[in-house]
Amino acid sequence: VLTEVKTIQRKQKAMINTFINNLGYQHVAINCDHTSGGVLIASRLDEEPKFIYDMPHNNIEEIYNEKRCLTAVFSELPLNVVAHYSPFYNVDTPGRTEQVEKYRQTFNEFIAKDLILNNRQPGRGRNTIITGDLQVAMTTQDISKNCNENTPGSLPQEKDIFRELLSQGYTDVFRRLHPNKNETTCHSKYYSKTGKDLQSKRIDHILTSERIIPLDCHILPVPPTLSDHSAIHATLDIPRQTILPPLKREEK
Numbered sequence: 129v130l131t132e133v134k135t136i137q138r139k140q141k142a143m144i145n146t147f148i149n150n151l152g153y154q155h156v157a158i159n160c161d162h163t164s165g166g167v168l169i170a171s172r173l174d175e176e177p178k179f180i181y182d183m184p185h186n187n188i189e190e191i192y193n194e195k196r197c198l199t200a201v202f203s204e205l206p207l208n209v210v211a212h213y214s215p216f217y218n219v220d221t222p223g224r225t226e227q228v229e230k231y232r233q234t235f236n237e238f239i240a241k242d243l244i245l246n247n248r249q250p251g252r253g254r255n256t257i258i259t260g261d262l263q264v265a266m267t268t269q270d271i272s273k274n275c276n277e278n279t280p281g282s283l284p285q286e287k288d289i290f291r292e293l294l295s296q297g298y299t300d301v302f303r304r305l306h307p308n309k310n311e312t313t314c315h316s317k318y319y320s321k322t323g324k325d326l327q328s329k330r331i332d333h334i335l336t337s338e339r340i341i342p343l344d345c346h347i348l349p350v351p352p353t354l355s356d357h358s359a360i361h362a363t364l365d366i367p368r369q370t371i372l373p374p375l376k377r378e379e380k
Contacts, residue, residue, distance in 0.1 A: 131213040131261040131332075132165035132357075133158055144168070157181075159198040159211075166195045167211040167260060177202045177209075183238040192231040197238070205255065205368055210239070212260040217280040225285075232289045240296055255366055258298065258335040261314075261357065264290040265329035266300075269310045275327040281314070282329060298335040301342040301362050311347050313358045334362045341365035 135141050135158065145156045153170035157179040160166020171177060177200035182188055188197075192215055200209040215231055218224045239258065265271050265282040280286070294300065302311075312328030336342060344363040 129170075129209070129211040129259050130168040131211065133160050133168045134165045135160060135162065155200075157198060157200065159195045161195050164194045164196075165213060167198045167213050169198055169200045169209060169211050171200060171202075171209075173202065175202055175204050183234065188231070188234060191234060192227060197235065205366055207366060208254060208256040210256065210258045210260075212258060212262060214261060214263040216263060217283060217286055219280060219283075229285065229289065232286075233292075236289065236293050236296075239293065254337075255340050256298075256337040257340070257364070258293075259333065259360075261331060262290070262333045262335075263331050264333075265312075265331050266290060266303075269303075269308070270312065270330035272312055272328040273310075274325060275329060281331050294335070297338045299338075299340075299342065301334045301336055301345045301364070302330070302347070302360065304342050305345050313347055313360065315352070315356050315358075332357055332360055334360055336364060339367050 133144075135144065141158050144158065148156045148168075148170045151170075153172050154174070155171045155176050156168065158166065158168045159181050160168075169177075169179070180199040180201065182195060182197050194215070196213040196215065198211045200211075201207075202209070212235065214235070215228045217228050239256070263281055264286050266287055268277065271277055271282060302309075312330045313332040314330075315326055315328045317326055330347075334345065341364065342362065343365055344361075346361055348359040348361055350358050
């Protein structure tokens with residue numbers, strides 16, 4: 129999964145697809161436009177997934193007209209992979225905080241309800257991975273020691289919405305495996321009180337649903353000439369089949 133993917137012309141998407149195909153990824157989908165960064169999912173699995181663009185049936189364009197969400201639905205595992213590039217909580221722009229807050233709440237609703245409905249399959253037994261730039265650092269362990277915590281990416285209202293997402297049964301894979309590590313993924317001068325010092329937060333995440341077992345997760349530094357974000361790599365044990373008791377019919 130890649131975030132902040134931007135293409136200016138349609139032919140650039142074809143060029144990116146070809147490049148990634150040559151790396152061994154059979155299936156590639158990009159959801160972005162020429163005005164803002166979006167997301168990309170690439171898969172080496174034999175099965176061609178069904179791709180869901182944006183958040184259908186949520187009127188997300190009326191809230192935030194940028195392409196920031198892409199879901200790959202695999203039937204054989206069964207598995208949903210949700211790539212998400214959450215909008216930045218810029219307190220300096222009038223009306224931005226309310227707009228972003230509504231967008232993030234809509235994303236939580238999409239994960240809780242509409243993702244299952246759009247698949248037209250029972251949610252019971254399906255596994256889900258949510259990954260990307262989710263723009264939230266939850267604790268002081270997720271920011272650099274010189275970082276100003278009271279800045280976008282670690283504000284109380286942002287943490288509250290993120291907790292709502294986790295409360296649906298999702299695990300922060302890195303924190304689950306490394307409860308005491310202080311590591312970060314995004315490096316910016318914006319978090320600084322002076323606007324000059326480079327400071328960092330762990331705002332890029334891999335979240336997994338309950339039946340997925342995290343085996344390994346580590347942060348891979350990326351040269352600053354390529355990106356202001358580090359990469360995250362995880363190894364997961366994903367059950368291929370889940371046998372559950374039949375649903376009980378409600379008594380009328």
